[in-house]
Amino acid sequence: MDPARFDIVTLPIVEIELSRLSSVRSPRTSGEDPEHIETLLSVEGELPPILVHRPTMQVLDGLHRLKVARIRGDTKIVARFVDGSESDAFVLAVEANVRHGLPLSLADRKRAAVQIIGTHPQWSDRRVATATGISAGTVAELRRIGGDGGNEARIGRDGRIRPVDGSEGRRLAAEIIRSDPGLSLRQVAKQVGISPETVRDVRGRLERGESPTPDGSRHLRAESHPLRWREPDFGRALDRDRLAVLERLKADPALRLTEAGRILLRMLAMHSIDGQEWERILHGVPPYLCSVVAGFARDHAQVWTEFADRLENRVTDMAAG
Structure with missing residues (x-):
């Protein structure tokens, strides 16, 4: 089982007796959150299924839902089973608890990253960062502190093997x-x-x-170097050259007069805000949602990267044809 390529929602839903479940290896070391439990207790209808590692019956995601079921006096709970190794199951548990529900604390995410570095030393810093909801730089620092820097190559988020030292390339x-x-x-x-x-x-x-x-x-x-662009800085106003390019794009009839073009212009304008506005948005995110929003930001950044690559490929293909 490759956690990076695993789709939980495709798993069938089953009923499991509460007495069979274990929660001793949860990445949530801070324990249950009483307020979150109260919130779940007030929800009408059935809660989403929990995630369980079949070989160990360890609850990977859904400790608060399990607690609610016990408070209600239920004897069974709906769940999805996953197989595979315990180390891969732990990665799934971290990813599930980072991306929805009550996010893991920063301390828990760092502890999880240390454990994943130990069980998956071949993974790149970015791949561990994606799983744990912290930055790749933080993962690199945790790896350095732990003394794990000897691998000559690591596996990235896309599954490709790349050398750790890419300076020559x-x-x-x-x-x-x-x-x-x-x-x-x-x-x-x-x-x-x-x-x-x-x-x-x-x-x-x-x-x-x-x-x-x-x-x-x-x-x-x-x-x-023949390429020259003003250095971007999160804390400074947006580069005037880029704003000028955006204004030219807005004036281009091929974009301005088509529905797809107008959508693209709105998306580009939405991201073309200055550093102060970015800072205002940054500080406006509640602490308990930071990891969730960070995950969305990384996902959207990947979408933009793939979009840019396809655009460049399209130009290359047209030139070759």
């Missing part, structure tokens, strides 16, 4: 981008043997005058 990608800026992300990625997302990061670093590798010097000589 980044340098090669930078050379190709400088020599031919018109190449698409996938074209550069194919030549070098790295992911399109890594190429995107390298291109962005060159545009900002930075080294293609994260640990390199921050700024390069201006003549060393």
Whole structure:
């Protein structure tokens, strides 16, 4: 069972006797939340099924629903069974508790990340971050503190194996981008043997005058790269050049006069807000929803990345045809 490619909602729903269930290995170390239990008790009708690891009968997701069933005097509860190893089942438990219901606390998510690093050392920092709802940087720091940095390659969120030290690939990608800026992300990625997302990061670093590798010097000589874009900063106003591009797009009849074009323009405008507005939105998210919103943000970022890749592929295919 690969937790990253597992769809829980496809599992059949069954009834299980409460006496058969265990909750000793829950990622929620802080215990049950009385207010959340009260909220669930006030819900009319049947609550969603819990998630149970069949080999151990461990409750992976639904401890509060289990508590409500016991308070109500129920002897059975609806559930979905999953099989597989206990380590993979723990990952599913963390993912389920991060993405809906009452989110795991930051401390619980960090503890979960440490455990997943131990059981899945081949996973990339981003893949562990996606499962636990914390940043890839935090995962990297937890991995460093734990002394787990010896793997030469790790498995990413897309299931592909990539080397931990990608500095050489980044340098090669930078050379190709400088020599031919018109190449698409996938074209550069194919030549070098790295992911399109890594190429995107390298291109962005060159545009900002930075080294293609994260640990390199921050700024390069201006003549060393032909691509130049003002460095973005979350705390600053939006780049005027980008705003100017957006205004040109709004004036283009091919977008302005078609339904699909207008939808795209609205989406681009929605994200084209300045740093102060982003900060206001950031601080307006309640703490108990931070991990949920972060998950949505990462998912939407991935959608935009795939959208950009398909656009570039479309241009490449048209040029080749």
